[in-house]
Amino acid sequence: MTDRPSFLERHQFLIYRLFSLAGLIPVGAFLVVHLLTNASVLGGAASFQSRVDMIHSLGPLLVPVEVAFIFLPMAFHAVIGFVIIANGMPNVGSYPYVGNVRYTLQRATGMIAFVFIIWHIIQLHWLGAPLGGGQFDPHHATSTAAAALRPTWVTALYAIGVLSAVFHLANGLWTLGITWGIWTSPAAMQRANVVSVVVGVVLAAAGLGALGGLQATDIEQARKTEDWMEEQRDRLQPPDSATIHQAAASSEDRHTGE
Ligand code: HEM
Numbered sequence: 595m596t597d598r599p600s601f602l603e604r605h606q607f608l609i610y611r612l613f614s615l616a617g618l619i620p621v622g623a624f625l626v627v628h629l630l631t632n633a634s635v636l637g638g639a640a641s642f643q644s645r646v647d648m649i650h651s652l653g654p655l656l657v658p659v660e661v662a663f664i665f666l667p668m669a670f671h672a673v674i675g676f677v678i679i680a681n682g683m684p685n686v687g688s689y690p691y692v693g694n695v696r697y698t699l700q701r702a703t704g705m706i707a708f709v710f711i712i713w714h715i716i717q718l719h720w721l722g723a724p725l726g727g728g729q730f731d732p733h734h735a736t737s738t739a740a741a742a743l744r745p746t747w748v749t750a751l752y753a754i755g756v757l758s759a760v761f762h763l764a765n766g767l768w769t770l771g772i773t774w775g776i777w778t779s780p781a782a783m784q785r786a787n788v789v790s791v792v793v794g795v796v797l798a799a800a801g802l803g804a805l806g807g808l809q810a811t812d813i814e815q816a817r818k819t820e821d822w823m824e825e826q827r828d829r830l831q832p833p834d835s836a837t838i839h840q841a842a843a844s845s846e847d848r849h850t851g852e
Pocket residue numbers: 613614615616617618621622623625671672673675676678679686687688700701704705707708759762763765766767768769770771773774
């Protein structure tokens with residue numbers, strides 16, 4: 595009697611392609627935007643706050659967008675990543691660099707990034723509030739992020755997590771080109787290597803720059819700036835419908851009273 599191949603074995607080509615694609619879009623693209631947004635803290639609390647305000651202007655759409663374009667694709671990529679690491683999917687990942695240090699680092703950094711991202715979400719995202727985290731307040735972006743990361747050991751662990759995620763994406767860009775047959779000759783692979791290194795260095799600078807910027811932040815001063823920005827925002831808010839009705843009713847009263 596022959597063993598029936600598992601679901602993963604039967605669909606491994608498609609699943610591996612989807613895993614690889616998810617690593618680039620949306621997860622990789624999100625990582626790039628996220629790190630560059632965070633680096634804006636180097637321009638001061640107002641600069642970071644205005645970018646956070648832009649993201650939160652999505653309002654009730656923010657949660658579905660986060661779930662559909664960040665959490666679910668990342669969970670899919672991570673689950674398949676663990677299956678690959680545990681050798682649950684045969685004949686995948688047979689790159690020309692098999693056995694070399696980058697192959698091992700790609701897997702190690704994926705696992706470090708996984709632990710880091712879970713911790714990061716618990717610590718800063720509102721989802722982590724029931725667990726004693728959720729310390730990031732979008733109306734006080736710089737001051738709350740700076741306070742959460744103030745202990746040196748927290749920033750040190752963030753540096754390890756961010757650098758792992760950056761290495762994983764930059765090196766992953768190179769392996770992805772092999773998965774999809776984009777670079778096949780040694781010369782093309784060499785050129786792709788240069789691109790990966792440049793992407794890695796720029797993202798590492800952005801990630802570490804944001805950590806440095808938060809360490810250097812004067813938390814009290816940042817809070818004052820954020821409070822002032824919130825006041826300005828509230829002043830510019832259009833009136834709600836109850837206020838409009840009230841104003842319309844009193845104007846009608848004035849007319850009928852004439
Ligand atoms: C920061 C978020 C992440 C991004 C941007 C990302 C991106 C990528 C990219 C672009 C690749 C290359 C795909 C290919 O070679 O075709 C890759 C490979 C890989 N990722 Fe991720 N990934 C992330 C998180 C994770 C997590 C949490 C895990 C869980 C362990 C993981 C495990 C893996 C593994 C094992 C590979 C290599 C697969 C192989 O050797 O064939 N990744 N990732």
